Amino acid sequence: MADVLEKLYSQRMTPQMLAEKVLEDRLGGEMPSIPIDPFKLMREYGIVYQFMGFEDLEGIYLVPEDGNDIPLVGINYKRKITRQRFTAAHELCHHLKDRRNEACPIRSTQNGIERFAEQFAAELLMPKRLFLAVAGEYADSGKVSLDGALQIAERFGVSFRSCVLRLAYTFHILDGEYADLNKRISEYKPDKKKAALGMDVENIDLLRQAVDSYEFYFTIKxxxxxxxxxxxxxxxxxxxxxxxxxxxxxxxxxxxxxxxxxxxxxxxxxxxxxxxxxxxxxxxxxxxxxxxxxxxxxxxxxxxxxxxxxxxxxxxxxxxxxxxxxxxxxxxxxxxxxxxxxxxxxxxxxxxxxxxxxxxxxxxxxxxxxxxxxxxxxxxxxxxxxxxxxxxxxxxxxxxxxxxxxxxxxxxxxxxxxxxxxxxxxxxxxxxxxxxxxxxxxxxxxxx
Incomplete structure (x- = not known):
């Protein structure tokens, strides 16, 4: 596994390049199915993840002490499943790129390492080519509405906010003004909209992904x-x-x-x-x-x-x-x-x-x-x-x-x-x- 990890990341890689490398390594160049499973990817790269009751952390990556130790990722249990998936992808990035650091916690303040991991998570869960293809299904005259963004977010298993920001700032295909985007996102109330449309507020398939790769190990007998x-x-x-x-x-x-x-x-x-x-x-x-x-x-x-x-x-x-x-x-x-x-x-x-x-x-x-x-x-x-x-x-x-x-x-x-x-x-x-x-x-x- 160490040899595989060494080959995945090189210093001049962008977050998008690393995300594409991971998907290529796991899928052999095939188009991934969505929603992409970051929990399964963590397990395939040797990580054990556990949900934890953090107060001020989204997640943390604990570096293994030696070759016999197991890398551990803690994920905030109190967050929505879409945020937990993003955290899983974020911490996977630390495992691939930053595992020589003692620990990599996600806090509100970000440095360059954390910003790279955040961008990697977006690129992994919303791969460019696939994301644009799906977005095209909901576009009208080349632009996607907030209602369309809600459907796209559901298909990729990401938060409404992260999907809207990617549509707007990465690909510039969101309908409407960007200047008041945060206000528009807040006023949209995606959970209420989902309920009104008969959609699950919490996609059960995402929760199934989270449990299927979970290691129910006990620190006590x-x-x-x-x-x-x-x-x-x-x-x-x-x-x-x-x-x-x-x-x-x-x-x-x-x-x-x-x-x-x-x-x-x-x-x-x-x-x-x-x-x-x-x-x-x-x-x-x-x-x-x-x-x-x-x-x-x-x-x-x-x-x-x-x-x-x-x-x-x-x-x-x-x-x-x-x-x-x-x-x-x-x-x-x-x-x-x-x-x-x-x-x-x-x-x-x-x-x-x-x-x-x-x-x-x-x-x-x-x-x-x-x-x-x-x-x-x-x-x-x-x-x-x-x-x-x-x-x-x-x-x-x-x-x-x-x-x-x-x-x-x-x-x-x-x-x-x-x-x-x-x-x-x-x-x-x-x-x-x-x-x-x-x-x-x-x-x-x-x-x-």
Whole structure:
């Protein structure tokens, strides 16, 4: 790899020349498809990138200490995906050109090195020949309107602002006066315009690119990460939903229930909340540790484990015996007489997913897992605990792909439920995929 990098950049290269060299090196002279994937390019040149919660940085490139070290790029998680892509391309430039520097952070002030990287990013994501060809599709009398610029920006996966500036100042083909361009960009409000036109405000394909080349490595052992996940999710989340005990009381009850099971003094209906918390914790202990083969039938075991400390545990892990209504849902659950058979139908998709886990990209795997998860919520197979059981099953599937467990905090649950509703009403899983990918990134940031 070092030899390849040395051949890519020479001192007299312009940003455009270096960007063209990169695309030629990767594509062998073929016309690139758009949107160009800067995350994949980083991985192909040996970079590991991680999303980070920076306050005043867009990104940073950390130079490897020696030939055995891995170059690392940090990208600000709080930014829009179009800006994150630009940052990825910017930091790729530092890897190709400036890797002898100790670190290359992107701040608001720019020197010559940073300006070169910014120009490289624009040239890489909006290659001249291809950009002009696409712009020509939206030109009228040789000029592109702001509406046309919005469509071009969407196709190249760049921000509206960067596209407008390239049209105006690099190629001089933007309609209207340039003097008040910043004001025109601000007043245009591209996100509102996208929504009005029925376009996604955040292109899901760009997010899929970001996750498909992501390295979900843990700075702590995976089992410790799951332990931290379990504590935060099981205890804090359940306490937010009505459990008002302090930590010492919780610890005492948990210990007694685990030691004595149904003989525990706490195995009573008045302790139902804490009983379910303990069962929930035990359920995730199993999901983390088990080497059992994952099949749809294991969903029954998960529901049984959830209620294993309840006064009548034998009622759990069985499909319901009546029809129920899910409050707020925009669908009818499967008739109780068909619930078991509908679950059985999911065995083939589960088998296929487990068989192809290593072949599928991360986003493809997650999308198929979410379709299974969503169908379970529609079947609603159990009398109680359907949501918790189905989400545990989802996390088990994610574990099989080497992905971190996820949960949606109270502030994020609304997005999750709306995404489920969209899948219910339209059969559209892309919003569910979007919120799940975002949560995967948030989870690894919180745990690493």
């Amino acid at each position: 995976p089992d410790i990460m799951w332990y931290k996940f379990k504590n935060e999710f099981i205890y804090n989340e359940n306490r937010m939903e009505g459990l008002n005990l302090d930590e010492e009381e919780v610890a005492e009850i948990v210990t007694d229930l685990r030691m004595n099971g149904q003989e525990s003094a706490y195995c009573q209906e008045k302790y139902e909340d804490i009983i379910q918390v303990v069962g929930h914790a035990a359920l995730y202990d199993y999901v983390l540790e088990t080497e059992d083969k994952l099949t749809i039938y294991k969903l029954l075991d998960l529901n049984k484990k959830l209620f294993q400390y309840a006064p009548f545990p034998e009622e759990a892990g069985k499909t319901r015996m009546n029809n129920n209504l899910v409050l707020g849902a925009k669908f009818e659950t499967v008739d109780w007489r068909e619930a078991a058979m509908e679950l059985v139908k999911l065995q083939v998709p589960v088998e296929d997913l487990m068989r192809d886990a290593n072949k599928l990209t991360i986003s493809e795997f997650v999308l198929q897992a979410l379709k299974i998860h969503h169908r379970i919520t529609q079947i609603h197979p159990f009398r109680d605990g359907n949501g918790r059981s189905s989400r545990a099953f989802l996390n088990w599937m994610l574990r099989k792909k080497g992905l971190p467990p996820i949960y949606f905090k109270l502030t994020e649950k609304e997005s999750y439920y709306k995404a489920l509703e969209k899948a219910d009403g339209q059969g559209n899983y892309l919003e569910l995929l979007r919120v799940t990918i975002r949560e995967l990134f948030r989870t690894i940031m919180r745990r690493s």
